[in-house]
Amino acid sequence: MPFNRKISRRSILLGSAASVAVSAVGLSIRPARAADSLTVADPGGPFKDAYGAAFYKPYEEKTGLQIVNVAREHQPTSQVQAIVDTGNYSWDVVTITQGDEVLLHDRDLLEPLDWDLEHMGDIMKEARAPDWMGVDVYATILAIRSDHFKDKKPSSWADFWDVENFPGRRALRKSPIDTLEIALLADGVTPDELYPLDLDRAFKKLTEIRPDIDVWWTGGAQTSQMLQSGEVDMLPTWNGRAQTVIDADGTVEIVWNQGLYSIEGWAIPKGSPASDEAKKFIAFCADPKRQAEYTKTLAYGPTNPKAYDYIPPERAKFLPTAPAHFDKLILASQEWWGENKEEAEQRFNEWLLS
Amino acid sequence: MRGSWPLIPAALFLAVAFVYPVALLLGRSFVGSDGGLSAENYARLGESTVVVRVMLITFKIAGWTTLFAIIAGYPIAYLLATLPASRRNLLAIFVLMPFWTSFLVRTFAWIVLLGRNGALNQLLQVLGVSDPPSFLYQFSGVMIGMVHALMPLCVLTMLSVMENIDKRLTDAAGTLGARPAAAFWRIYFPLSLPGAAAGGLLVFITSLGFFITPALLGSERETVIVQLVIFQIKEMLNWGFAGAIAIMLLVVALVIFYIYDRLVGLSTLSGGDVRGGASSRNPLSWLGSKVGNLLLTAISEVSDAIGRALGALMPARPDRKPRRIGGKVLRFVALAGIAFLAVPAFFVVPVSFSESQFLTWPPKGFSLQWYREVFDNPLWIGAAWRSFVVAFSVAVVALMLGVPAAFYLVRRARRTTAIMAFLISPLIMPHIIIAVALFYLFAQIGLVGTTIGLIIGHTVLAIPYVVVTVVAVLKNYDIRLDHAASTLGANGVRTFLNVTFPLIRSGLIAAFMFAFIISFDELTISLFVTGGQVTTLPKQMWDDALLRVSPALAAVATLILAFMTAVILGSEILRRRGVAK
Numbered sequence: 001m002p003f004n005r006k007i008s009r010r011s012i013l014l015g016s017a018a019s020v021a022v023s024a025v026g027l028s029i030r031p032a033r034a035a036d037s038l039t040v041a042d043p044g045g046p047f048k049d050a051y052g053a054a055f056y057k058p059y060e061e062k063t064g065l066q067i068v069n070v071a072r073e074h075q076p077t078s079q080v081q082a083i084v085d086t087g088n089y090s091w092d093v094v095t096i097t098q099g100d101e102v103l104l105h106d107r108d109l110l111e112p113l114d115w116d117l118e119h120m121g122d123i124m125k126e127a128r129a130p131d132w133m134g135v136d137v138y139a140t141i142l143a144i145r146s147d148h149f150k151d152k153k154p155s156s157w158a159d160f161w162d163v164e165n166f167p168g169r170r171a172l173r174k175s176p177i178d179t180l181e182i183a184l185l186a187d188g189v190t191p192d193e194l195y196p197l198d199l200d201r202a203f204k205k206l207t208e209i210r211p212d213i214d215v216w217w218t219g220g221a222q223t224s225q226m227l228q229s230g231e232v233d234m235l236p237t238w239n240g241r242a243q244t245v246i247d248a249d250g251t252v253e254i255v256w257n258q259g260l261y262s263i264e265g266w267a268i269p270k271g272s273p274a275s276d277e278a279k280k281f282i283a284f285c286a287d288p289k290r291q292a293e294y295t296k297t298l299a300y301g302p303t304n305p306k307a308y309d310y311i312p313p314e315r316a317k318f319l320p321t322a323p324a325h326f327d328k329l330i331l332a333s334q335e336w337w338g339e340n341k342e343e344a345e346q347r348f349n350e351w352l353l354s
Numbered sequence: 355m356r357g358s359w360p361l362i363p364a365a366l367f368l369a370v371a372f373v374y375p376v377a378l379l380l381g382r383s384f385v386g387s388d389g390g391l392s393a394e395n396y397a398r399l400g401e402s403t404v405v406v407r408v409m410l411i412t413f414k415i416a417g418w419t420t421l422f423a424i425i426a427g428y429p430i431a432y433l434l435a436t437l438p439a440s441r442r443n444l445l446a447i448f449v450l451m452p453f454w455t456s457f458l459v460r461t462f463a464w465i466v467l468l469g470r471n472g473a474l475n476q477l478l479q480v481l482g483v484s485d486p487p488s489f490l491y492q493f494s495g496v497m498i499g500m501v502h503a504l505m506p507l508c509v510l511t512m513l514s515v516m517e518n519i520d521k522r523l524t525d526a527a528g529t530l531g532a533r534p535a536a537a538f539w540r541i542y543f544p545l546s547l548p549g550a551a552a553g554g555l556l557v558f559i560t561s562l563g564f565f566i567t568p569a570l571l572g573s574e575r576e577t578v579i580v581q582l583v584i585f586q587i588k589e590m591l592n593w594g595f596a597g598a599i600a601i602m603l604l605v606v607a608l609v610i611f612y613i614y615d616r617l618v619g620l621s622t623l624s625g626g627d628v629r630g631g632a633s634s635r636n637p638l639s640w641l642g643s644k645v646g647n648l649l650l651t652a653i654s655e656v657s658d659a660i661g662r663a664l665g666a667l668m669p670a671r672p673d674r675k676p677r678r679i680g681g682k683v684l685r686f687v688a689l690a691g692i693a694f695l696a697v698p699a700f701f702v703v704p705v706s707f708s709e710s711q712f713l714t715w716p717p718k719g720f721s722l723q724w725y726r727e728v729f730d731n732p733l734w735i736g737a738a739w740r741s742f743v744v745a746f747s748v749a750v751v752a753l754m755l756g757v758p759a760a761f762y763l764v765r766r767a768r769r770t771t772a773i774m775a776f777l778i779s780p781l782i783m784p785h786i787i788i789a790v791a792l793f794y795l796f797a798q799i800g801l802v803g804t805t806i807g808l809i810i811g812h813t814v815l816a817i818p819y820v821v822v823t824v825v826a827v828l829k830n831y832d833i834r835l836d837h838a839a840s841t842l843g844a845n846g847v848r849t850f851l852n853v854t855f856p857l858i859r860s861g862l863i864a865a866f867m868f869a870f871i872i873s874f875d876e877l878t879i880s881l882f883v884t885g886g887q888v889t890t891l892p893k894q895m896w897d898d899a900l901l902r903v904s905p906a907l908a909a910v911a912t913l914i915l916a917f918m919t920a921v922i923l924g925s926e927i928l929r930r931r932g933v934a935k
Binding site: 039041043044045046047048070071072073075077078079081082083085086087088090091103104107169174213214215216218219220221222224225226228229230231240241243244245247248249341342345346349350352353 | 402404462471491585587588589590591592712714798803885886887901903
């Protein structure tokens with residue numbers, strides 16, 4: 001009977017749909033999070049290993065608290081927003097950049113830290129915010145191929161613009177961030193006059209170099225690949241990316257002069273039920289010995305200057321905050337970017353498409 | 355809605371896991387900065403020319419990608435469809451290679467192959483070309499990367515339709531006096547069109563979401579709309595404006611889909627034949643079919659003229675020569691296309707044994723260190739296993755939901771365009787929007803950070819591929835075969851198993867593979883809905899590539915490639931045994 005057949009088919013389908021639903025519900029009951037663990041989100045990959053050795057394992061040994069390490073996405077701002085909005089605290093602590101701190105702080109999405117805890121008083125002042133503690137400093141520097149520039153080496157952003165004296169293939173980042181600063185520094189603006197950025201002047205300067213830019217890069221791994229293969233002879237990139245090429249075959253040099261530094265650090269999503277434990281964990285990461293530990297594999301600068309007491313000089317020379325060259329670097333103003341990011345991005349896109 | 359039950363599971367699933375959460379998120383675009391109802395986000399769309407121009411660039415890239423994928427993919431599908439099954443399946447392995455090499459590895463493979471000091475330029479310099487042309491960092495780079503990534507989609511969809519075309523029809527045309535070209539263009543080609551139309555649709559809409567390939571291989575002008583959405587979501591936390599851009603994208607894409615549907619006949623694709631006369635009712639589709647007919651007549655005349663001219667030049671056997679020349683040209687073009695698809699994979703394998711820390715060409719030395727690194731790290735094994743399980747589950751669930759919906763669309767539905775538009779809309783929506791929306795949904799029902807949540811998220815994306823592919827196959831399926839089986843006493847299940855299933859089998863396999871690979875290569879949703887707690891293979895690869903893309907990724911890609919090839923070969927052996935029995 002056709003009618004019966006239809007019924008049976010339908011019931012099979014409904015049945016299978018129901019079983020999917022049931023198993024979904026069944027599996028959705030997550031084990032209540034044990035109070036003796038802390039979920040910490042970092043960028044993963046090399047950070048997982050370096051932070052693991054420097055912070056997570058020693059902290060577990062010291063406190064008995066288990067650190068559950070998860071990898072966050074490249075920019076976790078919207079994830080923090082979603083976590084706080086829904087009260088689903090899948091992260092207790094997360095690394096964010098200073099720029100993201102400005103954004104999240106404005107929306108009241110971060111938990112205030114306890115700056116009276118041990119070691120935190122030693123942290124450099126640029127790496128402090130009420131709800132964020134910088135833990136590593138990274139710099140946008142000029143990376144050059146040393147086999148291409150043998151005699152005369154570019155040593156400033158003005159040299160990057162000087163295509164007569166420094167011929168070679170060039171790349172710039174396809175983003176206004178750092179790129180606008182670089183253009184202004186190349187145009188002779190001094191570091192103390194850099195902010196607020198003069199957008200008209202920056203775009204005028206960028207227009208000058210545009211015909212000589214062979215690649216507009218968008219990702220860090222792309223820059224190490226281009227440096228390594230010799231696709232370009234110089235480009236601004238993050239020092240950690242240039243460092244991987246130096247570590248691999250050494251044909252690349254870093255120009256620290258006029259580098260722009262930014263800071264990445266720990267924050268706690270607002271309202272986290274584990275915020276007390278999280279604050280203690282963050283204070284642990286201010287320990288200079290702990291910070292010195294991650295520099296063994298990550299070429300980033302500790303935010304506690306005392307860490308350099310534990311770092312051998314041959315390693316220190318590759319770290320942005322090393323006393324030898326830190327004064328040549330310029331702090332990128334996240335306050336300015338916090339207020340002007342949208343306008344800068346829009347003008348940059350208009351300029352790119354023009 | 356009597357008899358619409360086959361649509362209900364898919365519709366219900368998408369309503370809960372896509373429409374509801376995404377509508378909640380997009381609803382923010384109607385909220386002004388003061389918290390009240392406002393159109394200010396939409397007013398902003400026109401404030402700068404950036405959004406509109408980026409939209410145009412996005413559709414331009416998608417349009418060209420689709421065109422190239424169809425033109426290059428058609429001969430490949432045709433060649434595969436005309437080969438005996440055993441050789442077809444072997445060649446299909448090469449066609450599928452882009453699927454298994456992960457988008458990250460694939461894109462970097464092009465950078466190394468086509469770069470300034472890349473393999474191609476090294477070769478050209480050896481051949482004496484002093485200043486070789488550059489394909490990268492301009493539009494051609496984007497086309498190479500995107501057509502390569504998406505052509506398999508097109509080939510498989512077309513192939514599953516072509517396999518069901520009865521070869522005797524063209525023979526019959528020949529018997530009735532049609533020259534080979536006319537027989538092909540007037541008989542075979544129109545029958546194969548549903549495959550091209552469906553493949554083109556899938557490629558076009560999938561292209562709209564590609565942003566890494568244009569960013570890495572294109573010039574500074576190749577900014578696509580997804581990047582603007584991501585900027586608003588992440589850099590500005592302005593989800594209202596992001597929603598406005600996404601809605602604009604959805605509207606424009608659906609308008610294009612509507613026109614495309616009317617012109618190329620996706621609605622004939624879904625059931626037009628059965629009901630008949632659908633084309634005459636709508637002026638657009640009437641125009642489409644008129645223009646199409648004229649075009650086909652013209653093409654068949656031209657190719658016949660070429661065939662005759664070639665025949666006149668080589669008059670040995672005037673009646674058979676043109677056909678053989680045509681066949682040779684076709685074979686050459688198809689094999690060149692297959693080589694293009696397989697090249698990056700053949701690059702990845704030797705590079706994975708390199709001693710270098712980077713992907714370099716030629717690979718330096720020989721080392722197993724990258725394989726050791728992969729096997730020594732439990733993260734890789736865990737991530738690979740998880741990705742396989744998730745992708746397999748997604749493919750099964752998506753077929754369970756999508757296949758009945760496809761049957762419904764072809765056999766019973768009215769308003770096919772609207773239903774089809776609804777079913778493909780998850781593909782148009784930028785992944786980041788779906789990801790954020792699902793997080794809010796999953797947070798309410800405790801699915802954040804779970805594998806089940808991940809499977810649900812990926813199934814949303816996979817359903818459109820299943821529906822479109824199966825609809826294309828069913829288009830040429832003669833429902834009278836079912837009626838005949840039923841008349842002969844077969845019940846529904848037996849009819850499906852013995853009559854329907856064998857005929858749509860290749861379509862189901864293609865749909866399964868699409869669903870599988872969509873999940874297997876997906877990063878945005880995985881990352882967001884799991885909060886990083888469930889590490890999938892793309893995530894593990896992305897993490898590993900934070901500072902540089904190492905040959906370890908090539909090793910992973912090689913292992914996946916070897917595994918998938920083994921699976922296909924294994925099923926081929928089983929099939930042959932089955933045939934032998």
